[in-house]
Amino acid sequence: MAKLLVLSAQDVSQVFTVTDALAAVEDAYVQKARGTATAWPMTYAAFDPGVSDMDIRSGDLAGSGLFGLKLTAWFSQNPERGLPDIFGTTLLADDRTGEPMVLLNASAITGLRTGAASALGIRALARSGISVLGVVGMGHQCPYQVACALAAVPTFDRVLLWDPRSAEPRADRAREVAATAHGLLGQAGADRPFTVEAVADGSAAVAAADAVVTVTPATEPVVLDAWVGPGTHLSAVGADMEGKQELEDALVARARVFVDDRTQSVSSGELEVPVRDGAVAPDAIVAELGEVLAGQVAGRTADDEVTVFDTSGIAVQDLAASKVAYDRAVEAGLGTWVEL
Numbered sequence: 044m045a046k047l048l049v050l051s052a053q054d055v056s057q058v059f060t061v062t063d064a065l066a067a068v069e070d071a072y073v074q075k076a077r078g079t080a081t082a083w084p085m086t087y088a089a090f091d092p093g094v095s096d097m098d099i100r101s102g103d104l105a106g107s108g109l110f111g112l113k114l115t116a117w118f119s120q121n122p123e124r125g126l127p128d129i130f131g132t133t134l135l136a137d138d139r140t141g142e143p144m145v146l147l148n149a150s151a152i153t154g155l156r157t158g159a160a161s162a163l164g165i166r167a168l169a170r171s172g173i174s175v176l177g178v179v180g181m182g183h184q185c186p187y188q189v190a191c192a193l194a195a196v197p198t199f200d201r202v203l204l205w206d207p208r209s210a211e212p213r214a215d216r217a218r219e220v221a222a223t224a225h226g227l228l229g230q231a232g233a234d235r236p237f238t239v240e241a242v243a244d245g246s247a248a249v250a251a252a253d254a255v256v257t258v259t260p261a262t263e264p265v266v267l268d269a270w271v272g273p274g275t276h277l278s279a280v281g282a283d284m285e286g287k288q289e290l291e292d293a294l295v296a297r298a299r300v301f302v303d304d305r306t307q308s309v310s311s312g313e314l315e316v317p318v319r320d321g322a323v324a325p326d327a328i329v330a331e332l333g334e335v336l337a338g339q340v341a342g343r344t345a346d347d348e349v350t351v352f353d354t355s356g357i358a359v360q361d362l363a364a365s366k367v368a369y370d371r372a373v374e375a376g377l378g379t380w381v382e383l
């Protein structure tokens with residue numbers, strides 16, 4: 044009889060921190076580069092296009108002795124029913140026996156593992172000594188992006204936030220983002236002073252930033268090539284489905300480009316549209332970030348280079364992060380064991 048641990052969002056958020064997320068995602072990327080982790084092709088289905096859909100991202104993490112999947116279901120009309128619009132659920136299984144280990148609410152992990160991915164891109168590819176972080180998109184993911192970037196890069200002390208959908212600077216939202224980011228950093232014992240400012244002029248914010256994270260569901264570029272100065276790093280997070288695009292083709296074409304997964308980036312990530320437009324060849328991707336983190340490929344090669352890291356999100360991030368949450372929850376006696 045298999046025994047499965049079930050963890051709620053609250054269980055997970057008690058034990059899983061921003062520094063855990065950075066370490067787990069780095070481990071997953073390095074395992075992928077060394078051939079002990081594989082991201083299997085994503086399954087996507089729209090129930091009612093533009094209204095409700097689901098995707099399943101799965102893979103194995105042999106270096107950690109497990110395989111598993113994350114099911115993300117998006118039902119946009121749920122808030123009218125008093126339900127969240129997104130349900131994320133992760134299942135891990137033992138790769139020697141196939142026995143299910145843990146079923147957990149992925150919502151407390153998704154934000155941190157997504158923030159950790161783009162933050163690792165900044166840490167590995169941006170110039171050293173940088174101080175200004177720009178974030179394009181002020182929605183749900185934004186505070187996780189800020190917290191992870193601040194945890195990964197100790198020299199950041201100023202954050203500029205821009206919402207392309209707002210003509211006015213969203214000062215109230217910036218205060219919420221700052222409070223949540225301080226809380227996440229504090230939970231990991233990594234809080235420190237930094238300023239967070241909402242801006243209305245995206246081009247000026249991008250020009251002033253040393254590193255930029257884009258995290259919107261845009262289907263037209265939100266960052267234009269002309270806005271980006273020499274030496275800037277961009278981590279593109281929002282494009283995780285066919286048709287989404289945040290960076291102008293010409294910007295991707297002139298940058299040194301890294302991705303989390305070559306195949307997925309071209310099929311449903313930030314590279315999909317530039318490759319389809321013929322602006323970028325798939326073999327223009329220099330490497331997966333894990334190859335840089337594992338010391339197999341050089342990241343930035345000059346201070347004036349523009350670098351791009353496209354993270355469209357892969358299961359091995361979730362699997363590595365969920366394993367850490369599982370281990371911590373077992374240690375702390377959290378969750379509910381179920382006999383299957």
Ligand SMILES: NC(=O)c1ccc[n+]([C@@H]2O[C@H](COP(=O)([O-])OP(=O)(O)OC[C@H]3O[C@@H](n4cnc5c(N)ncnc54)[C@H](O)[C@@H]3O)[C@@H](O)[C@H]2O)c1
Nearest residue numbers: 180181182183184207208258259260261280281354355356
């Ligand atoms: N790569 C990954 O691993 C990963 C993980 C989670 C979410 N995502 C993606 O990140 C994006 C943002 O997620 P979120 O939960 O923060 O979303 P959200 O809806 O909470 O916030 C989106 C932000 O972008 C702005 N925006 C909305 N539509 C826009 C458009 N067409 N053009 C420009 N700006 C627009 C909104 O005003 C808001 O500031 C989504 O595309 C989501 O699918 C990616």
